[in-house]
Amino acid sequence: MHTAYRAESLIDAHLVKDALERAGIPAFVTGEYLTGGVGQLPAIDYVAVMVPEAAREEAAPVVAEVERALVASRAEAVAWEAGPDLDGPLPA
Numbered sequence: 001m002h003t004a005y006r007a008e009s010l011i012d013a014h015l016v017k018d019a020l021e022r023a024g025i026p027a028f029v030t031g032e033y034l035t036g037g038v039g040q041l042p043a044i045d046y047v048a049v050m051v052p053e054a055a056r057e058e059a060a061p062v063v064a065e066v067e068r069a070l071v072a073s074r075a076e077a078v079a080w081e082a083g084p085d086l087d088g089p090l091p092a
Contacts, residue, residue, distance in 0.1 A: 004059045005049040005067075012070060016049045019066045025055045 004020070004027065007013035013029045020027040031046040051059045 001050045002053050002056045002059075003048045004051045004056070005063050007047040007049065010047060013047045013049050015070070016063055016066045019062050020049065020051060020059055023058070023062045025051055025059050025062065027051050027059070 005013070005016045007016065007029075010029070010032060013032070017027045017029050027049050030048050030050050034046045049063075
């Protein structure tokens with residue numbers, strides 16, 4: 001088996017897994033139940049998405065696309081949380 005993706009959270013792992021399965025690539029999440037053992041600590045290096053070694057090359061672009069979407073989504077969330085620019089000029 002090949003580790004196709006190391007997840008920051010269980011949600012990220014399942015988003016990648018679902019995308020891989022929609023592309024016809026078998027995938028499973030490993031380390032999912034270990035997160036309960038570390039409590040509130042981040043799941044980094046505990047949770048991963050695995051694919052068969054034969055699907056390694058086919059899985060890479062699917063994983064990359066989900067990673068791009070996650071990065072863009074997080075950037076939008078940060079901008080939204082920052083709120084409007086109240087220091088700038090007032091609209092006319």
